[in-house]
Amino acid sequence: MVYQLLVVDDEAFALKSVVDTIDWHSLQITQVLAAMDAEEAKALLAQHAVDVMICDIEMPGENGLDLLGWMRNEGIATETIFLTGHDKFDYAQLALQMGCFDYLLKPIRHERLKETVLRALTKLEDVRQKLSMHNRAERYENLMKSQKHVLVDRFWTDLIEPSGPSYATEPHTAYLSMIQPEFSANDVFISVLISVDRWKRRFGSKDEHILEYAMMNSARETVLRDWPGTVVQCRSGAIFLIIYEAAQLNGQLKELEYRCRRFIADCNHYFYSHVSCYIGLPESIARIAASCATLLDMERRNVNKPDAIFIEGEYYEDQEGMLPFSWPSELAVLFESGKKDELQRRLDELFTAYENQKSLSKEHLKAFYYHFVAMVYQTFHKSGISVDSSLDSLSRHEDMAQATKSLSQLRTWTKRMIEAAIQAVEKRRERDPSVVELIEQYVQTHISQDLTREELAAFLHFNPAYLSRLFKKETGLSLSDYIMDQRMKQAKRLLSESDLKVSDVAEITGYRNFSYFSKLFKRQEGFTPQEFRKRNKR
Structure with a gap:
């Protein structure tokens, strides 16, 4: 904290002595102002925030007591130390009544004057701190009053x-x-x-x-x-x-x-x-x-x-009497096959049954919600669809909280999700080839190589047995029968449309053993490759 000091004395020598010969910087006083009469002092007091004033009482015109009276009327709270060469008790009594900090007799040693100024600054700092604390407390009190409802x-x-930790036995009193x-x-x-x-x-x-x-x-x-x-x-x-x-x-x-x-x-x-x-x-x-x-x-x-x-x-409701939750497995089958109307009809039947179930609780609703979400995730991942990009609300906690708030809310949410999910699956199927189409494309481009079920399964990231069952369910043929059928079709086209040697045709269609190719071809077509070429050469 830094301070300002004002020295007022009509004797130039005494004024210069106090201003120039005392080390005021050691008291954090950075500016020392000087005035030779009350009028000059008033001008300085109006321009500067003076913390302490050292003032002679006896001066021509207005004396020091008059100056202090003016300061009090103006609301200037500068601490005042009076100096006088006359030991008049009336002066001292009046000065103290007017609120001066101290009253010192001339001549005075500079050490004592400096000590008195230090005490005045200490008092001033104490007053300011108390005032600051009071203002702060008053500000907080006003803030609390204005924000009481909060x-x-x-x-x-x-x-x-x-x-955090719950209230103690007497939580609220303080x-x-x-x-x-x-x-x-x-x-x-x-x-x-x-x-x-x-x-x-x-x-x-x-x-x-x-x-x-x-x-x-x-x-x-x-x-x-x-x-x-x-x-x-x-x-x-x-x-x-x-x-x-x-x-x-x-x-x-x-x-x-x-x-x-x-x-x-x-x-x-x-x-x-x-x-x-x-x-x-x-x-x-x-x-x-x-x-x-x-x-x-x-x-x-x-x-x-x-x-x-x-x-x-x-x-x-009797929670102990809650019925165990059961998720109908056929819902996943209907959803995966895209049978929206039949799926919605089955869900309507399910929700109607829930409405008549007295022991239904939010635990049932949450169980339904999580089973439904799992069904969507499983179906989407099978089709290579990202749930987060297609149905971002499905993974949001607040969506779950709203959906399971009531049975009617869950019913509305489920219907909305079914519409969006099936639409996403249909869009993907329209845009991307099916598993069967991918198998057919792979066989056509690799027909001259050794093709196995395991190789196809690795290419499509499927389990080999599951891939075989899926392909047969969709086409009616096993993978091995389909591969052989495509090779025979390719061989017949090459035999009838090209002049390639029969052994080259066998190799192009994936048969390294010419004898095996000839026997297989005859068993499938009823003719040897050579006889087929003679009959169908264009």
């Missing part, structure tokens, strides 16, 4: 869904005393979970966040209305409405249900969504997190009752 919401989200919310830690509270069952339209995540924000404002107006409370959204996306002073709402549960019903209707009409409300029991602040966890568990179990209101303790 701090209160943060308190509830941390209480409901802690980001924090609540700091933010001073509109409720007491001793109050009773009711929590209401607001859950979007499904959106009526397809929205991007940004639009969904905007609609959820609008829904939270609507909940404040429709559900809370004249009741004290707040609406918060946790890190997981769960929206909770917290009602304060719930003990005063005794007997008004029906009113709360009515307000929730109005809110659900508004969400249907204005926010393109089906919404359910899960109402908790009145609890102390220490039990709110457990109550909210119960409401989330109730939401997890509800997969086929949209636009509903559930009360804690009144809605539970």
